[in-house]
Amino acid sequence: MATLRTIIVDDEPLALALLRSYLGSIAEIEVIAECKNGKEAIAAAMELSPDLMFLDIQMPGINGFDVIKNLQADMMPLVIFATAYEHYALDAFNVHAVDYILKPIDQERVSRAVERALQRFERVEDDGQKSNIISAITDMTARAAGDSKSVDTEQNPKQNIVQENVERKIVVKDGDTITLLKQADIEWIDAAGDYMCLHADGSTHVMRSTLKSLLDQLNPEIFQRVHRSTIVNLNRIERVIPHTKGEYFLELGEHDRIKVSRNYRKVIKGFLSDV
Amino acid sequence: MPEKRFEEVFRELSQDPLYRFWFLQTAFWLSLSLVSFFTLSVWYEQFGWTYIVHTLLQSFMGLCLSMPLYWVFTRMWDKPILMRGTVSIVSVLLMSLVWTAARMITFIWISKEQGLWADFGGWYFGGIFIFLCWAGLFHGIVYYQLLQSEHQTKLDAEATLRKEQLKSMKAQTVARDAKLEMLRYQLTPHFLCNTLNAISSLVQLNESQKAQRMIVQLSQFLRYSLDNNPDIKIALEYEVNALMLYLEIEKTRFGDRLQLDFQIDEEAKSAGVPSLLLQPLIENSMKYAISKNEIGGTISLKATVNDNYLTLELSDTGSGAKLEKSKIGSSSGRGVGLRNTDERLEALFGNDYEFDLSTLPSGGFKTTIRLPYEQQFILNESGSQ
Numbered sequence: 208m209a210t211l212r213t214i215i216v217d218d219e220p221l222a223l224a225l226l227r228s229y230l231g232s233i234a235e236i237e238v239i240a241e242c243k244n245g246k247e248a249i250a251a252a253m254e255l256s257p258d259l260m261f262l263d264i265q266m267p268g269i270n271g272f273d274v275i276k277n278l279q280a281d282m283m284p285l286v287i288f289a290t291a292y293e294h295y296a297l298d299a300f301n302v303h304a305v306d307y308i309l310k311p312i313d314q315e316r317v318s319r320a321v322e323r324a325l326q327r328f329e330r331v332e333d334d335g336q337k338s339n340i341i342s343a344i345t346d347m348t349a350r351a352a353g354d355s356k357s358v359d360t361e362q363n364p365k366q367n368i369v370q371e372n373v374e375r376k377i378v379v380k381d382g383d384t385i386t387l388l389k390q391a392d393i394e395w396i397d398a399a400g401d402y403m404c405l406h407a408d409g410s411t412h413v414m415r416s417t418l419k420s421l422l423d424q425l426n427p428e429i430f431q432r433v434h435r436s437t438i439v440n441l442n443r444i445e446r447v448i449p450h451t452k453g454e455y456f457l458e459l460g461e462h463d464r465i466k467v468s469r470n471y472r473k474v475i476k477g478f479l480s481d482v
Numbered sequence: 483m484p485e486k487r488f489e490e491v492f493r494e495l496s497q498d499p500l501y502r503f504w505f506l507q508t509a510f511w512l513s514l515s516l517v518s519f520f521t522l523s524v525w526y527e528q529f530g531w532t533y534i535v536h537t538l539l540q541s542f543m544g545l546c547l548s549m550p551l552y553w554v555f556t557r558m559w560d561k562p563i564l565m566r567g568t569v570s571i572v573s574v575l576l577m578s579l580v581w582t583a584a585r586m587i588t589f590i591w592i593s594k595e596q597g598l599w600a601d602f603g604g605w606y607f608g609g610i611f612i613f614l615c616w617a618g619l620f621h622g623i624v625y626y627q628l629l630q631s632e633h634q635t636k637l638d639a640e641a642t643l644r645k646e647q648l649k650s651m652k653a654q655t656v657a658r659d660a661k662l663e664m665l666r667y668q669l670t671p672h673f674l675c676n677t678l679n680a681i682s683s684l685v686q687l688n689e690s691q692k693a694q695r696m697i698v699q700l701s702q703f704l705r706y707s708l709d710n711n712p713d714i715k716i717a718l719e720y721e722v723n724a725l726m727l728y729l730e731i732e733k734t735r736f737g738d739r740l741q742l743d744f745q746i747d748e749e750a751k752s753a754g755v756p757s758l759l760l761q762p763l764i765e766n767s768m769k770y771a772i773s774k775n776e777i778g779g780t781i782s783l784k785a786t787v788n789d790n791y792l793t794l795e796l797s798d799t800g801s802g803a804k805l806e807k808s809k810i811g812s813s814s815g816r817g818v819g820l821r822n823t824d825e826r827l828e829a830l831f832g833n834d835y836e837f838d839l840s841t842l843p844s845g846g847f848k849t850t851i852r853l854p855y856e857q858q859f860i861l862n863e864s865g866s867q
Contacts, residue, residue: 218736218739218773219676219679219680219735220736221679221680221734221735222676222679224683224686225679225682225683225687228686228687229686268775268776291671291679310675310679311675311678312679312682313682
């Protein structure tokens with residue numbers, strides 16, 4: 208039987224204590240971290256690569272859904288929401304979150320959620336997590352904007368002339384607003400299935416595209432893949448921190464930390480020798 | 483019983499303009515008979531039936547002759563004033579001439595007196611006066627009635643207006659109540675669920691005394707906030723006690739993240755405030771500052787009495803987000819609760835209050851309320867611990 212390395216996230220100490228106590232009696236769960244807010248949750252997920260995350264939604268600073276948006280897709284654990292707010296339930300199920308537990312939580316409900324997580328964990332060791340969630344979040348915002356047709360204008364991948372790429376802006380349709388992002392402003396990008404999350408100036412823009420076609424639009428001199436689903440703007444790297452097993456952490460600005468997998472370490476090595 | 487019926491019939495008749503006209507007409511000419519009986523018949527000691535019959539007869543003739551006048555006057559009513567005046571006076575002179583002639587002929591015929599025609603001028607003079615009198619009364623009464631009905635229309639319009647106003651005020655109140663209630667129910671379930679989760683946690687951790695305390699606080703708070711009539715005033719001390727029920731619960735939930743700094747002057751404790759005045763403001767601070775800030779914050783309440791005014795200063799230390807600063811003054815989230823509080827104060831104190839909102843340099847939010855100081859002796863026990 209597998210053991211799920213789990214982090215629990217809630218801004219209320221008593222809520223954390225209750226969850227810890229319930230999970231303590233479940234043999235398949237090993238609680239490896241407790242986080243009081245979204246920022247801590249992201250840091251812990253990056254650091255510890257957990258398999259499962261119990262996530263509150265209403266939290267100070269970065270809320271539960273923002274944690275998912277900001278977390279590198281390659282590092283996304285299974286997610287079980289635990290909240291007092293019932294109106295996110297539908298969206299959470301749409302996003303294929305493993306489960307959605309309403310507070311006050313009870314032992315039996317937590318056990319059932321863990322069972323589901325175990326099944327999911329054993330079935331797919333896949334990166335499908337974030338993609339489902341992001342597509343649902345996009346649905347939510349599109350619905351909120353009263354715009355059901357979040358159409359992707361499939362950019363022409365053949366137009367990948369480098370000179371053009373440098374200046375070309377990236378067009379992001381988010382609900383009914385269209386944002387033009389300067390390439391230089393994009394800090395990093397991660398792929399969630401059919402969606403790309405573009406992280407720029409502290410906010411996350413979601414667009415429909417594949418990793419490949421997006422890469423074709425970007426200037427290859429500054430944008431590099433550092434993980435299976437992660438692209439980074441090399442100019443934004445402020446610190447490179449070696450990690451175990453030939454992995455690296457990249458620090459971009461104050462908050463963002465990105466993990467470089469072993470397979471892409473040569474990118475960083477090349478980058479370091481160029482600087 | 484029959485009297486009542488008579489009165490009713492009379493009242494109905496007196497409201498009928500036609501009846502009123504004939505009543506006044508008869509009264510006028512009958513009183514003329516009486517006057518001429520007392521002044522002429524008694525004076526000249528002519529008590530014979532012939533004279534009495536003549537006074538009655540001349541009144542009857544006058545009544546008949548006033549009818550053409552009535553017709554002329556109503557016809558002339560809307561005409562230009564010069565034409566109206568001329569025609570009216572000429573017809574008065576004409577009718578009094580006819581009347582005088584008729585009176586004299588009948589008098590001569592009845593009394594068989596001779597040589598009366600020499601006195602025609604004297605008779606005519608009196609006749610003119612009587613018909614002028616009739617014309618004056620007619621105009622006076624008609625104008626009076628017009629004035630009355632105009633006044634009545636105005637009164638009716640005012641009454642309708644007032645009724646409308648009352649109705650719309652009632653509708654507004656209902657709408658506001660509903661809004662307040664909605665807000666309350668919007669907040670309560672999540673607050674309740676989170677609190678129950680915390681209690682459940684305390685039980686799980688075998689902290690039964692803390693759990694019990696929280697259950698009691700919760701039930702007292704629910705009773706206070708759901709049962710309390712927002713129209714009554716209570717002493718500030720009890721309002722603060724009720725706030726403390728809520729804040730103690732939040733303190734148990736949020737731990738170190740919630741700090742309180744309450745400074746209530748001794749004199750301010752007995753000041754009357756509308757019940758549940760501060761509750762929505764404190765809930766706002768919890769919702770938009772403390773629970774939004776990773777390191778938590780402090781809620782401060784200062785109550786002082788100066789120049790017969792009670793000043794309440796409620797502030798928090800903000801959400802810690804840079805973004806919030808620009809948004810906070812606008813209707814972002816806190817808006818509805820603040821607007822309701824302002825409206826409520828206006829309804830209770832008219833213009834004699836102050837309600838100020840400001841953003842602190844630290845990013846916190848501050849609400850200042852100034853109310854006329856009024857000692858409150860009726861204490862609300864349900865608010866005490």
